[in-house]
Amino acid sequence: GEDVEQSLFLSVREGDSSVINCTYTDSSSTYLYWYKQEPGAGLQLLTYIFSNMDMKQDQRLTVLLNKKDKHLSLRIADTQTGDSAIYFCAERGPSGSARQLTFGSGTQLTVLP
């Protein structure tokens, strides 16, 4: 079946860049998403990328997609303490498929002062 994997933990210093990585197995994935979850809260959509793109930038966020290696990354520039949260990678199958989103296990980002 489909699988999405992420490393569990990442620590960075305030002001540094953070890079959160994700790998997936389904080559027919159409959209890939990054969600942020703060303690005790639901998931907040940060950004998404269509599978025919290799990069998308939105303010401090840069998403890189290597479709050949099935590797997705989220770079957060100038990381702030408010960025501390769990970041989930998710992928969606092709249009018309019954499959919904498949989520990774999440990466806990800790920003140190």
Added chain:
Amino acid sequence: EADIYQTPRYLVIGTGKKITLECSQTMGHDKMYWYQQDPGMELHLIHYSYGVNSTEKGDLSSESTVSRIRTEHFPLTLESARPSHTSQYLCASSDPPGLAGYQETQYFGPGTRLLVL
């Protein structure tokens, strides 16, 4: 800003009680979802709905049931709560495919943290 609401936010209840977790969205989305998330773990889809009177079971088997009588409302019910049901339950809805392609972003509610004693 997504308009999707869940109540209660926190619930502590005894074994054997019947509970209903509420989820409502005001965006007119046809598709809605329920996920179960244990602390520090990934999300698992337990139910989804394509519209009124449509419900399907998700990837993870669950003893809960859902109903979809109105577009905006997708409640989840546990007939007899057990400690193994202790978890966080997240509701989501998604907008229809965009004209440019099949995007369907899912918007999440704040979640309900359930503790069954």
